[in-house]
Amino acid sequence: MSSQHPDHDIVIVGGGSAGCVLAARLTEDGTTRVLLLEAGPATLPEAVAYPPAWPSLAASEAAWGDRTVPQEASGAPVPLPRGKGLGGSSAINAMVFARGHRTSYDAWSAHGAKGWTYDDLLPYFQRTETATSGAPGRGTSGPLTVGPATQPNDVLLACLDGAVETGHRRAVDISGGLEEGFAPVDLNVVAGRRQSAADAYLAPALDRPNLDVVTGATAHRLIFEGTRCVGVEYGADGQTHTARAAAEVVLTAGTIGSASILQRSGIGSDDDLGAAGVDVFHRLPGVGRNLHDHPRANLVYQVQRPVPTPRNNHGEILGLLRSTPDADGPDVQIIFIDIPLPNAVAPVQNGFTIGISPMRPVSRGSLRISSADPYAAPVIDPRYFTAEEDVRAVLSGITTARRIAWSDALATWGIEEISPGLSAVDEKSLAEHARRNFGSYCHPVGTCLMGEDEMSVVDSELRVRGLDGLRVADGSVIPAIPSNNTNATVYAIAERAAELLLRS
Ligand SMILES: Cc1cc2nc3c(=O)[nH]c(=O)nc-3n(C[C@H](O)[C@H](O)[C@H](O)COP(=O)(O)OP(=O)(O)OC[C@H]3O[C@@H](n4cnc5c(N)ncnc54)[C@H](O)[C@@H]3O)c2cc1C
Incomplete structure (x- = not known):
């Protein structure tokens, strides 16, 4: 697919937990034309469906194979798996499904994010799930069926x-x-099989005429006209393509992917972009900072x-x-x-x-691209236990x-x-x-910090600060990690992002 004129209103980059939610919710109206680009494959190894097999997936074609730089605490690099393929990390994760404790969302306002307390997020948490426990405050009709x-x-x-x-x-x-x-704890397991974001959200939407999904499509960089993001340059089948968006581009490439795409597009700090040989297009010193994990x-x-x-x-x-x-x-x-x-x-x-x-680590690290090459591994340094x-x-x-x-x-x-x-x-x-x-619990967040101060990358409505037509809506926007496994929170962020996009 290659186009100079927008065939789509919204281009979503990354078909993981958040990307699948957005693709499904944005196309429910039957009129919003959406393109979902995913770097990994549409079909994942059989083991994805079998819950006890998940530890084997981190080293499979369903994962990117990232490692951190040697960590100050141990002197050794730490494997930091993330999913690659429809469903993203929700297709290779350990299937624990839990909101953070309500107190852990209070820190989200430290950089000025407004309206993201636990109580604000509650309707979106509920929207994601059908909780078989029937416990008070839990969702009763969402796409994910969750239970102990x-x-x-x-x-x-x-x-x-x-x-x-x-x-x-x-x-x-x-x-x-x-x-x-x-x-x-609740699990993303239904009748003995994993239920990923692709299973729960994307699969039921795939037949919609207003949704196109391209897999094996690696986003290289964003395309701008002035300060407006108008599309994405991506590679697929050994060729370079352009996808244009009439309304908005939404990055849901995850904590490592989304910040990397911004940096490759010249959005970041002078130092990080300079070190990678990328010209500064829009100075945002917070891109890639605030990386943290459990x-x-x-x-x-x-x-x-x-x-x-x-x-x-x-x-x-x-x-x-x-x-x-x-x-x-x-x-x-x-x-x-x-x-x-x-x-x-x-x-x-x-x-x-x-x-x-x-669960509420204070250590903070960073992510930066190693070069302008979209296929080069990034430099990941969470600075665990510093x-x-x-x-x-x-x-x-x-x-x-x-x-x-x-x-x-x-x-x-x-x-x-x-x-x-x-x-x-x-x-x-x-x-x-x-x-x-120690190892990583595989919950990296924070590289596109949501807030209103100079270190924040997106504002409280997930718009990249200082630019138009561009949002980030995945784990990377989380300012401070919730006090539990992260996937349920990412789903809620994406549910809210869909509402914000449809309202604008
Ligand atoms: C091994 C493992 C175990 C985990 N266990 C749990 C658990 O039990 N419970 C829990 O709550 N959380 C768990 N997590 C964390 C949880 O799964 C993540 O927090 C969540 O899935 C993140 O969602 P996301 O949408 O931000 O990113 P992802 O789901 O990672 O999606 C990002 C997507 O973008 C794609 N992408 C990246 N770069 C590009 C590009 N340049 N172009 C196109 N596409 C791109 C990726 O291939 C991927 O599909 C685990 C994670 C892992 C890896």
Whole structure:
């Protein structure tokens, strides 16, 4: 497809969680002409549909294969998978579906974003989902069918019992954004199969005559007439094409993709663009800054009783906690995982893992393109655990997780801690364990910060500041990461973006 005249009103770049929502919602009226461009394929590996297989997908053709630069905390690069193909990261993720706790959205206004509190987002959260739990405040007729695992793994149920035995609250609905404590979390699994954004939103819209989808289409850069964005230059089948938009271009290429496209188009800071050899078209120093993510440290256990074969997403039960009583909301997540994850101490055949993650990390890093080449890997530096607050939060979570592991509920399983092992008891060794052995929880956000100050990239209506006809509407606009896994929040942002676009 190559065109000089707009065949479409809106061009959406990136067919992941947010892009699928937008493509579906914007074409519901039957009149708005939409083009969705996606770099990856339309058809993904079979394993995508089978929930326990998700860890294998990060190294498949359904992912980009990104790594961070060596991290100050560990001296090593960290794999940072993101999805590539229709559904994007929702097609390879771990299928946990949860809103952040309501308190974590309060920080969104720090740079001036208006109207993005939990209460403001609530109708959009509800619009996304049909929650089988029927819990108060949850959606009842959205495209995503979400609910707790129907047959949770016995070892994870024992962990839940251990949490309650050691004094923690048994939450009713830990996915709803209002509770603290431990509970089975909602999953994007329907009748034993993953439900991605492409399954729930895009597939039912594909037959609409006002929606075109082009896969294998990598956006190179944006096209401007004056300060108005009028289209996208992209590569497909070894050729360069142009897609023009009569109304707007919307970037939904994710936290790594959207900021990279802006930078390749000359939108960013003088330093980043200069280093990549790209001329500055529009100075916006915040592009690529504010990159942050949830790092996750693991405790790995061996047990004598055979752990039942995993049937779901491995992480069916989690808890949200405060690291200190005076925290203004939960800032640590503990997730129970029904396989022993690889660790640096010794291989474990039969066991499980407890993952601990600071939910409101203070560490901030950056993303920048390495060159003007749209196919070159970007330079990703989240600077995990460079803020002491994040180390303190994870230490508090490790102490709590160990108490749960030593509960009577787990004693009957014949449990032994393999990593880090019980020789690590003092804070120094545990902090060292977290800093050296963490991984990404794969929730990067923030590189196109929403706000109204000089570091913000989009305004409160997701319009790129200082330009016309261009919005960003994915995880990259999140100013401060919500205190839970990020996908539910991205869906809500996209639902709201669709409304903003249709209203303008
Ligand atoms: C392995 C993994 C596990 C995760 N587990 C969970 C979980 O259990 N629960 C949870 O809530 N969250 C989880 N997440 C995070 C969650 O999936 C993301 O926050 C969310 O999907 C981000 O949505 P998005 O629309 O911002 O980006 P994405 O869904 O990543 O979509 C971006 C899309 O843009 C495309 N794209 C990028 N660049 C270009 C370009 N130049 N041209 C054209 N297309 C482009 C990509 O191929 C991709 O399809 C996980 C993520 C990963 C990777």
